[in-house]
Amino acid sequence: MLDFNTAQTPTDALLATFPRHASGVSVITCSDASGNPVGFTATSMTSLGANPPLIMFSVARGASSWEAISQADYVGIHTLGAGNLELAKRMAADHTKRFEGDDWRSGPNGVPVFDCATSVLVAKVQQVINVADNAIVIAQVELGAVGAEDAALLYHQRGYHSPGSAL
């Protein structure tokens, strides 16, 4: 029987649990008020129904991307494959270097697009809900493009993986 550890803080309980969970990896982008590209690697992106087609993700309100995301009309949602490992790492590292390469362009509605992603959705921000130090962003899909076929990229136990064979 599982032993609920009442001596543990709730924060420690959460931190002990989440290494057991795996997440899909995506890259979220937008333009800031000056038209500069902004973006980050997210492990919280999920769909919120297909009709209307909504997606959601969370962002820390202390993150470098927060101000731009909170003001954005449109966001780009990139699903990543195993071949996008370098992109996933770059978009989670020094925010001043994320768009230094020539692997992105300004796409529909000014959303920065990485054409190497396995797919991209362009979605209109509908709600930004502040929750403690984070925010949940809900956006409605307007356009999409599917890219190269590749194994999905996962984040699990502080590392990147792709799915193993079917169970």
Next chain:
Amino acid sequence: MLDFNTAQTPTDALLATFPRHASGVSVITCSDASGNPVGFTATSMTSLGANPPLIMFSVARGASSWEAISQADYVGIHTLGAGNLELAKRMAADHTKRFEGDDWRSGPNGVPVFDCATSVLVAKVQQVINVADNAIVIAQVELGAVGAEDAALLYHQRGYHSPGSAL
């Protein structure tokens, strides 16, 4: 360069994209107003900061679990491993048979607990946000227990997987 398909409906764009994404699998439980166990398999569960320790997930407001979840004070969040494949399938199938076995018990705050899970968090519901036909539930972790070590369970391309080796 990715080709944004303007002839495609936004719903079709979302549906074409999400097979490229993988998700961690969890089981969410609660008690209904009569004290009966209710629960479902979720692929949307994610943390929303560790301090305070919050989790969130989405649920369809047409789902069998919705009424109970919308009224619950506490929810149980179970991360699953490869060894929980049968549980994941059962909690996504006929809702009248999900608690027929003897593999669950009433845990802290009346939350149904599956001891076979790789971890369980007991969390107090803080906000339920309706968005179109779905809802986002935000809950604050109060207690946790870590179970058997196992490979994480993923959902990807209509099937279950565990992570492959690190990239």
